[in-house]
Amino acid sequence: MRHFLFSLRSGLAVMMLMTLLMISVRTLSALPSLPSGQRFVSLKVITGEDQGYTMKVSAQKRAGIDMIDLESMVRALRMSYRNEQGGLVVEESFGMPGTICTIMGDNNFVRIISRNPELPKRIIQLSSPPLLVQSRLLLSASQVCRLFSVWLDRDVVYNYASGQIRVRLDRKSLGESDETIGMVSDDVLSDAEGSSRQSEGRTVITGVEVKNRSNGAAITFSASGIAAQTSLVTLNKEGYTYFSLEKASCDIGALTKEYRGGVVSSVTPKQVAGAGLQFTIALDNRSFAINSVEFQRDNKHNRYVIAVRSDAGTDAMRKKEKELRIAQVLSRDIEKWRLDTIVLDAGHGGKDPGATGGNGTNEKDVALNIVRDLGRYITEKWPDVRVIYTRKKDAFVPLLQRGKIANQNGGKLFISVHCNANRNRNVRGSEVYILGAHKTKEALDVALFENSVIRQEADYTLAYKGFSEEYLIMGSMAQSAFARQSTLLARHILNPDDRQSVNKRAGVHQAGFMVLWSPSMPSALVEVGYLSNPGEEQILRDRQEQKKIAYTIFRGVQAYRKNYETSSMAAMER
Numbered sequence: 001m002r003h004f005l006f007s008l009r010s011g012l013a014v015m016m017l018m019t020l021l022m023i024s025v026r027t028l029s030a031l032p033s034l035p036s037g038q039r040f041v042s043l044k045v046i047t048g049e050d051q052g053y054t055m056k057v058s059a060q061k062r063a064g065i066d067m068i069d070l071e072s073m074v075r076a077l078r079m080s081y082r083n084e085q086g087g088l089v090v091e092e093s094f095g096m097p098g099t100i101c102t103i104m105g106d107n108n109f110v111r112i113i114s115r116n117p118e119l120p121k122r123i124i125q126l127s128s129p130p131l132l133v134q135s136r137l138l139l140s141a142s143q144v145c146r147l148f149s150v151w152l153d154r155d156v157v158y159n160y161a162s163g164q165i166r167v168r169l170d171r172k173s174l175g176e177s178d179e180t181i182g183m184v185s186d187d188v189l190s191d192a193e194g195s196s197r198q199s200e201g202r203t204v205i206t207g208v209e210v211k212n213r214s215n216g217a218a219i220t221f222s223a224s225g226i227a228a229q230t231s232l233v234t235l236n237k238e239g240y241t242y243f244s245l246e247k248a249s250c251d252i253g254a255l256t257k258e259y260r261g262g263v264v265s266s267v268t269p270k271q272v273a274g275a276g277l278q279f280t281i282a283l284d285n286r287s288f289a290i291n292s293v294e295f296q297r298d299n300k301h302n303r304y305v306i307a308v309r310s311d312a313g314t315d316a317m318r319k320k321e322k323e324l325r326i327a328q329v330l331s332r333d334i335e336k337w338r339l340d341t342i343v344l345d346a347g348h349g350g351k352d353p354g355a356t357g358g359n360g361t362n363e364k365d366v367a368l369n370i371v372r373d374l375g376r377y378i379t380e381k382w383p384d385v386r387v388i389y390t391r392k393k394d395a396f397v398p399l400l401q402r403g404k405i406a407n408q409n410g411g412k413l414f415i416s417v418h419c420n421a422n423r424n425r426n427v428r429g430s431e432v433y434i435l436g437a438h439k440t441k442e443a444l445d446v447a448l449f450e451n452s453v454i455r456q457e458a459d460y461t462l463a464y465k466g467f468s469e470e471y472l473i474m475g476s477m478a479q480s481a482f483a484r485q486s487t488l489l490a491r492h493i494l495n496p497d498d499r500q501s502v503n504k505r506a507g508v509h510q511a512g513f514m515v516l517w518s519p520s521m522p523s524a525l526v527e528v529g530y531l532s533n534p535g536e537e538q539i540l541r542d543r544q545e546q547k548k549i550a551y552t553i554f555r556g557v558q559a560y561r562k563n564y565e566t567s568s569m570a571a572m573e574r
Contacts, residue, residue, distance in 0.1 A: 028046075205250040265284050358532075375387040413521060
């Protein structure tokens, strides 16, 4: 009998256990699964001295890049927000009176409105638009940091080595170096280079950061490894200070830096055989009255800090500093680039022939031949310059996609080649356009014709829903940073030998071309001639003439590049 009761109890226990397991399996299967590539990025927020918090922000890994969930990011920063169809509206009040930021999916432009109606709107143009995935906005970590840095005027940096975003909310940014806006922090070397050095116990200088202030500057050397013996030889009459570290090393190329607009002109490292590492710090003692150069060691953060103190307090110096900071904000997106990538866009293509001449010459064929020739000239003459084509064959490429190709490949110039047409068959000549509101009916007509191609794209009303008069103005505002370069480029293309002698008919025009709307770089659209003019059609369909046209455009780009590099060198020497 006892054996029977024991067997009965054991059977009941097994049945109960199986029931619980089945319930658990059903419960687990009912839980939502994470999307493919779902991960979390650590967000460290500093709110004061030794105060702050760390949270996890949702992200997705796409093509090896951390794409941050913007809604998760603003929640972690404890901001108020609301979802709009295809976008996010975020409110912040870190500074009075606060601002409202609107971010839309698949849109390069971010709009910022102050709660003070007297303050103007701001437009920030992203190099790549946020992706809209299942009602979530995803943006690359570097672009997230750049957006929040420029918008909030706070230090927001992403460390690729540790995969962490750091936000300082306790103070505004003060004279950031070029590397701090949306770029990787120089706190740590990559694992491949840093781990072996750290294991040896030697000092490795991993980053240099210069912060300008009203009374001088702070130069911070980030380090890994043990503390090094140091020496500082202060300012000589030429303006040089020498900072040496025994038994230390660094990446010489990565830490050779030049600066403009502040008391520090450059920082140049040199590896001294058998002695260690020496940094030569060039200070501008002609523009600034330097009082002292002092050194201190930050043991807590393994950093070496050099404080340069100069005269401050006068109204003139405050005004100069303010002007310098404004200039940095306006120019940091346009002054940091080197002319190493040129994007060439052959107008129309595939099912869209563009303009057609009386003898059947199609614009798409002429444009493609000229672009190929132009690309070959650039590659042959400038091996260090990469050429990107929006199309290299007779294929249909949507207008918006052309701008995305330029941005995704890090383009530094965007040149779109087209042929013109007019009801008046006597009209002839080449013209160059930049983005902007049209000033003449002729410019509007040309833009309307070139933009009409969108009607051949699938779902074009949805894809171009943001392209309205308001967004053209927004685009023009964001492109205004490149307006001077775009205008110079256009003038050089029209007349490579003397851009000042461009005649009125063949001058630089502006209009709302959709293909110029999204590229985040100096851009121009070249109308090489009129297919509607019988004489010009005959020229434009001739292969030898097409090569001559391509070479003329190349000479214009060549003159522009020479002018740009000369101007940049002169600015550095001032």
